[in-house]
Amino acid sequence: MNCRGYQRALISKVGSEPAEPAETDELTRHHASCSACRSFAQRFEGAKDLLARPAAIEGAHRPPSGFAVRVVAALPERRSPLAWASLRLLPVTTALALTLLAWCWLATPSPGELWSQAGEDEVLVWVSREGG
Ligand SMILES: [Zn+2]
Structure with a gap:
């Protein structure tokens, strides 16, 4: 064996x-x-x-009933400073992001605006440079 x-x-x-x-x-x-x-x-x-x-010896080493509930209740509340700050700053950050988005949208000229602002000669120079 x-x-x-x-x-x-x-x-x-x-x-x-x-x-x-x-x-x-x-x-x-x-x-x-x-x-x-x-x-x-x-x-x-x-x-x-x-x-x-x-x-x-069943029951000899068992904790009294409700022990786990009391332990969890006695634990200090978890507070993360980062979570607190992110919650407080969320509206400000969102407003800033929306403002930047609106500014980008409004500040970008449309192709029609660009065409009307540029003189015909400038457009011809630009097209000829792009091609060559
Ligand atoms: Zn052996």
């Missing part, structure tokens, strides 16, 4: 019928010869004991 087989057999024994005598002999021999599996068996038994405990 190898280590993997030993450990699987040990785990599968939990809550099941006792193993066959031949298998028990193999387990015993491997247990005697392998220190890693002896350590595994010891840890496994400890874990089984821990898992069996809560049923025996």
Whole structure:
């Protein structure tokens, strides 16, 4: 029997019928010869004991009812200075952004305005420069 087989057999024994005598002999021999599996068996038994405990002392380590609610209620309120500032500055920032947008919209001349403002000679010079 190898280590993997030993450990699987040990785990599968939990809550099941006792193993066959031949298998028990193999387990015993491997247990005697392998220190890693002896350590595994010891840890496994400890874990089984821990898992069996809560049923025996149920309620012994449970907090009183309403404990979590009282803890949460006692926590200080979280206040982020950044959140406070962003809420206070949001209307100002929005107004500034809208003002800039309106200014950009109004300050940009339409193509018709540009055509009427520029003399015909300027337009011809501009077109000839663009093409060449
Ligand atoms: Zn082993």
